[in-house]
Amino acid sequence: MTSDIAFIGFGEAASAIASGWSDRRNIRSYDIKTDDPKSAPDQWAKFEKFGVTGCHSSAEAVSGAKRVFSTATADQAVVTARTAAPHLASGTYWFDLNSCAPSSKKEAAALLEAVGVCYVDVAVMAPIHPKRNMTPLLVSGPHAQEAKAILADLPMAPRIVEGPVGAASSIKMIRSVMVKGMEALTAECILAARAAGVDEAVLASLKGGNPPVNWPAQAAYNFERVMLHGVRRASEMREVVKSLEDLGLPADMARATVDWQSRIGTLGIPAAEGADYADLADQLLPHVRTDD
Numbered sequence: 556m557t558s559d560i561a562f563i564g565f566g567e568a569a570s571a572i573a574s575g576w577s578d579r580r581n582i583r584s585y586d587i588k589t590d591d592p593k594s595a596p597d598q599w600a601k602f603e604k605f606g607v608t609g610c611h612s613s614a615e616a617v618s619g620a621k622r623v624f625s626t627a628t629a630d631q632a633v634v635t636a637r638t639a640a641p642h643l644a645s646g647t648y649w650f651d652l653n654s655c656a657p658s659s660k661k662e663a664a665a666l667l668e669a670v671g672v673c674y675v676d677v678a679v680m681a682p683i684h685p686k687r688n689m690t691p692l693l694v695s696g697p698h699a700q701e702a703k704a705i706l707a708d709l710p711m712a713p714r715i716v717e718g719p720v721g722a723a724s725s726i727k728m729i730r731s732v733m734v735k736g737m738e739a740l741t742a743e744c745i746l747a748a749r750a751a752g753v754d755e756a757v758l759a760s761l762k763g764g765n766p767p768v769n770w771p772a773q774a775a776y777n778f779e780r781v782m783l784h785g786v787r788r789a790s791e792m793r794e795v796v797k798s799l800e801d802l803g804l805p806a807d808m809a810r811a812t813v814d815w816q817s818r819i820g821t822l823g824i825p826a827a828e829g830a831d832y833a834d835l836a837d838q839l840l841p842h843v844r845t846d847d
Contacts, residue, residue, distance in 0.1 A: 561585075561620035563613055563635045564627035565598070568652060568683045570605050572624070575688030576709060579606040585616035587627070614642040622648050622705060625663075629655045629790040636663035636674075645671030648698065648705060652677045654790075656728060656797040657721030664696070664720045675702040676720045677713075678727035686712070695722035728798040735788050735795075736808050739815035741777035746843060749836040774832035782835070785820020789813050818843060 562569040562584040573579050584607050588594040602609030610616040617623050617639050627635050632653035643649070649672050651663055657676075664674040678693040688711050694702050695716040706713040716723045748754040758770045781788065792813040799806035822842050826835060 559619065559621040561616045561623045562607070563616060563623065563625050563639060564631070565601065565605075565607070565609075566626065566628075568679065569624065569626040570601065571683040571687040571690075572626075572711070573605050573607055573688075582607040583610050583616045583620065584608070585610040585613045587631070613639045617642050617647075619644075620647060623650065625649060625651045625653055627653055628787065629653055629659075629794045632659050633663045633666070636666045640666050640670050640672070643667070643670060643672050646673065647671075648673045648675060648702060650675050650677050650702065650706070652679055652692075654679070654727060654731070655724065655794040656801060657724045658797065658801050659794060660721050660724050661719075673698040673701070674720060675699065676723045677702075678716075678723040680727065680730075688712075693723035693726060695724075696720040725798070728795045731791060731795050732799075732809055732812075735792055735816060736812045738777045738781050738788070739812040741774050742781060742815050742819060742839075745774050745778070745832060746836055746840060749833065750840060750844075754833065754836070771832050775830065775835060778832060778835040778839070779826040779830075781816055781819045782822070782824055782826040782839075785816040785818075787820070789817035789820060792816060 560582045562573070562582065565584040565586040569584065573582055584602060586598050588598040589609065589611065599609055613635065623639065623643070625632060625635050632651060632655045636649070636651070649667050651660060651674065660676045664676070667674045674696060675698050676695045680691045680693055683690050688709065690712065692706065692711060692713045693716045694706070694713045695718050697719070699715045703713045703715055716726065744757070745754060748757040758774070761770045762768065792809055795809045796806040796813065799809055819839060822839070824838055824842070
């Protein structure tokens with residue numbers, strides 16, 4: 556049953572999850588985009604498209620909800636918790652799916668647990684498409700056992716990570732050093748190779764060192780992900796930087812990844828479906844060159 560569910564933030568993740576549930580008539584959602592006259596019409600249309608009830612405020616969305624999904628952006632996890640806290644009933648489950656640092660999750664948890672809300676640290680561990688609501692999730696914190704049962708019943712695909720709030724997010728954040736970092740390395744390597752006219756030779760050399768990888772296809776895929784999701788990934792990687800610094804470790808690679816993800820993502824250049832790495836690199840090169 557989805558009659559007491561609310562989403563705070565209704566972007567790609569929330570809409571994909573909701574679309575996997577058969578009954579969406581009583582799901583409510585608020586998204587900050589409705590506050591901006593430029594983005595509001597599209598956001599209201601999105602609510603209607605996915606069959607959920609759009610709300611004008613966080614307070615309206617969570618009123619009476621027993622299960623709230625925080626699916627905003629990495630930098631808004633604590634803000635959404637703070638804003639919603641006064642309007643949540645004791646015993647409500649707050650599922651924080653935002654990709655942010657364990658310390659950010661702990662801060663949000665403290666705000667909500669203080670008013671009797673059951674906070675659950677949730678990490679989304681794969682692209683939300685194509686599995687939508689059945690995308691693998693990690694959950695942690697004191698309410699993880701009950702949360703797993705609630706999520707599985709919707710249905711979703713949770714797996715418990717033993718440990719406090721922040722345990723699930725630690726896995727997600729540290730994994731992103733590699734996953735999003737590889738995308739950034741792809742951009743720097745392949746753009747340089749293309750600019751120098753040696754891309755085929757570079758890719759052939761990479762294949763020689765790691766034959767199982769289809770390097771041209773992987774490069775095209777990595778370009779597409781950054782072009783489409785770079786802004787959001789940069790926001791997540793800022794939280795990765797915070798995660799590493801909280802551990803007392805340098806975050807040089809993570810910071811560089813922020814730069815590359817943001818640099819390409821903010822261009823707003825769509826990745827043509829089925830385009831190969833060379834086409835995508837040629838689209839990007841005029842915009843990222845520093846010698847113009």
